[in-house]
Amino acid sequence: MKQSFPGGIWLPSLKQTTAETPVQPITAPERVVLPLIHASGNAVSAIVKKGESVSMGQKIGHSDGPSTAHVHASLSGTVERIEPWPQVTGLRGLSVIIQSDGMTRRVDSPTGGTSDPIQLSSAAIRATLLESGLLGMGGAGFPTAAKLGGLAKEPAQCLIINGSECEPYLTADERVMQDYPDDVILGIKLLAKASGAERVVLAIEDSKKEAASIMHRHRGSDRIEIVLLPSKYPQGSEKQLVKALTGREVPSNQLPHQIGILVHNVSTAWAAARVVRTGFPPLERIVTVTGPGIKQPGNYLVPIGTQLSDLIDAAGGFAGSPGKVVVGGPMMGIAQADLRAPVTQFVNGVLLLPEEQSSYPEPIACIKCARCVDVCPVFLLPMRLEAYAMNKRWDDAAMFGAEDCIECGCCTYICPSKRHLLHWIRIAKERIATTPDDAD
């Protein structure tokens, strides 16, 4: 039996429309929006002013803490405004808005670059990644250098490169392995060197045979194990990957790097290679634009800071009457209320659904079938958590492990009564996180 994890569900892949066409660059937009706030909610300070001229790669936001990363201009032009702006997270965050001058003026390579990156020392690789402001490109947006710096044990016991991409529709990681194999392998080697990892594993779902075969051809030595995992959702979730590949459980309220296991997304490895090789910060990323609601689905190389509306235009615009725009996949993605929100380093996909596919049925009574329990990969009781949340019993929700929910949505997907389980569990998590311990 193949390595896997308990629970989970088998979903239709819906990846065919974008998996088979190579990545194509979009034309640089007239304006980019660069948030000074990260997905974690932590912010960095602006170091440019309105009206100032900036070059590509210039640092415009300075981080002075381990949980944030520097922010850089992704095109050359003028700082038009610095003000709160809609974000893909649904919140507003202070952002630097740059109007393009139509040129591609670059700063001198901020960290130098090298023609032989693998000869760099571990400390030099870490320093370059820190200066570059690289964030995890798998969806969480955690600073790459911070994961390396936060390792509980050095060297790392295991480096896992996550090429699972288990959400339906999304193929950005699959294409990065096919279209940029040398940079992916270089990035894996650099992250392995920076962490000193004893074991290096590239995990790919068994449905991505072409990508796996290309990675085999380019890895160069057996130092990188390539492991095919069942295409079960949420295979790409960090804790589930760690369990499947090492047999170890990541304790509640901890992250894998805190137990000496480093998990990086395969697109992060690709970006790390480019950063170290060129000395430039990450100025673009690959985004899957997909779904029945877009005219030209595909994988696009997109300047960081491109607004969703510009990206949708670059992909041919809406097909039919727009219903829902989701950043991420259909299971864990975030529905967007404002298409001025920009693509950030952690935006891996934009899913467009037409109006007729955008509604969710009204829930009916729970029939106590326990299917939600069977599929929960972290052994929670979703129907009970929902009931606690609906009755504002936050202490009970906490006692029954609401904070361990990885928000995979398996419970909501499988529920025959169409109960909005994850919606209520998210509310419980938010209330538990924001309620002081000594509150009544």
Ligand code: SF4
């Ligand atoms: S799957 Fe739905 S109907 Fe079944 S026990 Fe869970 S909440 Fe109730």
Ligand code: SF4
């Ligand atoms: S309770 Fe959370 S972790 Fe469990 S299936 Fe539902 S969304 Fe996933």
